[in-house]
Amino acid sequence: MFGRRKDVVYKTLATKKRAVALQTLSAELETPMSAVLKTVKQLESDGLVEVFYGQKKASIMVKAKTIEDYL
Numbered sequence: 001m002f003g004r005r006k007d008v009v010y011k012t013l014a015t016k017k018r019a020v021a022l023q024t025l026s027a028e029l030e031t032p033m034s035a036v037l038k039t040v041k042q043l044e045s046d047g048l049v050e051v052f053y054g055q056k057k058a059s060i061m062v063k064a065k066t067i068e069d070y071l
Contacts, residue, residue: 005031009039010048013064019052022060 012029013020022040026033040062043049050063 005035005039006043009036010043010064013049013062014066016064017066017068019050019061019063022062025062 009025009029012025022033022037025040026036029036037060040049040051044051048065050065052061052063053059
């Protein structure tokens with residue numbers, strides 16, 4: 001079940017091709033922010049996403065790493 005959630009979160013981020021606020025991603029996936037954050041942290045440890053702070057102080061931004069990032 002958790003692997004499927006990771007796939008959904010990664011594919012959603014990769015489709016956007018830009019950084020997305022964690023709160024926005026949570027709302028779009030209709031999933032509690034704590035569950036999305038846990039999934040994002042695992043994707044980050046796998047090297048598939050980049051997590052950083054947005055311009056607004058309390059904003060956590062997430063961006064999928066794709067093959068285009070390495071070309």
